[in-house]
Amino acid sequence: MVDDAAQITDPVTVGVRKGTRVDLVDDGRGPPWRCKFRHAPSLAFRDGKNYRFGKVAQPCFSYSLPGAHPCGASTFIPRLWHVGGLARCHTGGYHDQQEVAVSDPTPKPMVLTPPPQRHVFRVTAAQHHAPRNDPESALLLGCGIVREAAADGADLVAFPEMWSTGYALPLDQSLAQPLEGPFVEGFQDIAAELGVGVLVTALLTSPAGPTNSAVLIGRRGEIVLRHDKVHLLADAEAELAAGTRFDVASFDGVMVGVMTCWEREFPEAARELMLAGAEVILVPNATAWNPTRSHQMEARAFENMVALASVNYPGDGWGQSSAYTPIVFDPRGRPLSALLAQADARAQYVPFRFDMDALRDWRSREVWGARYRRPEAYRRLRGQE
Structure with missing residues (x-):
């Protein structure tokens, strides 16, 4: 885990638990990042575009990745935030601990920024x-x-x-x-x-x-x-x-x-x-x-x-x-x-x-x-x- 901004250029795999929220923050310089589900078709993520997990891409809420470890390996487990609404968005083909592969067809650096400090x-x-x-x-x-x-x-x-x-x-x-x-x-x-x-x-x-x-x-x-x-x-x-x-x-x-x-x-x-x-x-x-x-x-x-x-x-x-x-x-x-x-x-x-x-x-x-x-x-x- 890292607390500060990090860059990821290689495809990574994350374990996603049902009912969690994941945010992908695009630096705006590359094509949309893509999310591949084991039991569902690919979903495209664009900055400002919102999708829900499931077989059909529909507007739901934005996703973010609070932190990652660019250690050279192709897998990491980020700190994930639980939101109750995601489970209610489920339409099938999705279960606990499903693996999600996130990759950029033309790799560009992605900057992960921590949330602002509250006063x-x-x-x-x-x-x-x-x-x-x-x-x-x-x-x-x-x-x-x-x-x-x-x-x-x-x-x-x-x-x-x-x-x-x-x-x-x-x-x-x-x-x-x-x-x-x-x-x-x-x-x-x-x-x-x-x-x-x-x-x-x-x-x-x-x-x-x-x-x-x-x-x-x-x-x-x-x-x-x-x-x-x-x-x-x-x-x-x-x-x-x-x-x-x-x-x-x-x-x-x-x-x-x-x-x-x-x-x-x-x-x-x-x-x-x-x-x-x-x-x-x-x-x-x-x-x-x-x-x-x-x-x-x-x-x-x-x-x-x-x-x-x-x-x-x-x-x-x-x-x-x-x-x-x-x-x-x-x-x-x-x-x-x-x-x-x-x-x-x-x-x-x-x-x-x-x-x-x-x-x-x-x-x-x-x-x-x-x-x-x-x-x-x-x-x-x-x-x-």
Whole structure:
């Protein structure tokens, strides 16, 4: 087997199992390749022409050869893809393991190209306890978690709400960290060293007072985005300064936004991020978790056509870091769950995988999100009444 493009100039024989799909990719320079069946007449394959297996050549679907081994021998077994439709196309003279000879009457090089790589965005939720009111220890523990997740292939590692203090209540405002201070800079250093993104959360300083903040750090250690929590809890966070914006930023070509904990319960927060261009929303939490909160997240994903990654602290009734998708129907229109994955309550790091190609295809052709909004009718939302 070979993974890269290969050339075949000699006739080859392949074993084809009933119900498999084989693609012949013509480089366009030679005559059509021909396929000879042991118990059926030859079928001609042209680029863009489709035939079905059987005694009569009829349009069905295209064929491709995912890989071959041009080792000088006349036979090989390629990697074959199973498709259920082929068995239903069978008209006779064809059985399991039938040999098919493929030859070019006037041999020309045939280039076999691998399928394009899909864009998969790998977010790891750091579902761990943080040291209480000890930013230095939280930094050391957090860097170890980032290192472990990066070794497992994470593109971005996200922490629960206010990791710098472990969200210990009452909040100690004296522990507020400057953005350009050792806590955030420590995560910038590990991000640059490992080439991985980090969403670190902290009690930060600001001209207006301490803020409940999330800082998105890029692969080179640069600060990509700072989000100060807008919707503060009336009691626990009453003394903090509220943020005023929901912004998005590009990370690895993915438009990313942040909602912190309670903000997920305000539909306007996710809608504002969607309107700003968000494709993936990161949601750091410090809360007990239950099915109702999962349903809220499913609704935010569905109605805004965005993916969400939620990260929480572990513990009995807590944890359950989870990933959500807006893709809620399969190609046949059958309903799918918006909940992609969910952890249990144990301390762990939880990898999530978002297929950005599938997400963007869904957003380009479906009807939810911003496509049919009528903002001129939403006067109260715009503060005009």
